[in-house]
Amino acid sequence: MALLHRAELRPTKLALLTAWLPGRPWYTGPETADIERVASYRFDDPAGAVGIETMLVRAGDGPVHQVPLTYRGAPLDGADDWLVGTTEHSVLGRRWVYDACADPVYAAALAAAVLADAGQAEEFFEVDGRRELREPSMTITGTGTGGGDVPALGAVRRVVWGDPTLIVTDTVELAVVRRLDGGHQPAGAMLTGTWDGQLAPLPLAYARPR
Template identity: 65%
Template sequence: MALLHRAELRPSKLELLVPWLPGRPWFAGEAGAEVTRVAAYRFDDPAGEVGVETLLVRAGDGPVLQVPLTYRGAPLAGADEHLVGVIEHSVLGRRWAYDACGDPVYPPLLAAAVLADAGQAEEYFEVDGKREMRPASMTLTGSRTGRPVPTGPVSAGPVDSGGTVVRVGEVELAVVRQPVPADVPPAGGLTGTWPGQDEPVLLAYAR
């Protein structure tokens, strides 16, 4: 479960991505153009400390790009190269936003979604002491491979124009940065749909 806050963010998440995205090898779109949100999904950090959100966005009239992010209340040691930027959150204070592929919290959560169809976190707002559920903006479908979900050492692998590789234990996962409809590989995959995108797109897969 993800508990969200009705808060002001400076800069906003999308504003943060405007200067960051063009420097990625997988970027496509108009450099410096407005970044717009297409859909999003979240995973639950078991420790409840790190926000884990994946944004599907466009830069100008470019294709859909997949941007997994983590939000932390303090800098992540040794992860400067993965820092997207710093956000001032009117409720939580300063938050450090990272490319989730370089954050050790993310790969095990992605592995659970890809290999065991763990799904996305339910999102809630707290209003006047009561929790109100936020409808999901997209649908996720993972594979039920029967393989155990790894929990071993985590690392980030190569990045290219097609995507980013992360590893957890003996499992290697590819995050598709420009998701399009594609077959799910036999080793397992994660697909998504959203309003206006009825044909599932491949978001990530086991290699």
């Protein structure tokens, strides 16, 4: 479950991405257009410390890009190269926003979604002491066995930029598709998604044992 706050962020997540995304080697699209949100989904951090959100965004008439993000209350050691930026959250204070592909908390959650169909986190707003469900903007499905065992990943050993972006752990290699243009047809266990305007499932990520 993801408990969301009706809060103000300065700068906003989209403002951070507008400045950061054009510099990525896997980005295709105009360099000066504002980034627009298409859809998103979240994973749970079992420890409740790290926010995990994957945003689908588009710049102008460019393709839809997938950008996994993690939100932390302190810097992630050794991850300076993957820092998207910092933002001031009106409830939680300063948040460090990372490209989640370098975050071990995201890697574990993604592996569970791909290999065990763990699904996305339900999102709630707390309003006047009660919780209101936020309807999901997309649907994700893992092709692995629902409720199956997921191997302990160990450390994130290497992240290889590109489309897909590869996350190499001790036991599993994960691949995150960046441009959701239907050009990827991976074999094996994968995570697929649909959203408004995209009714046929497209690959979002896949995994293979090392």
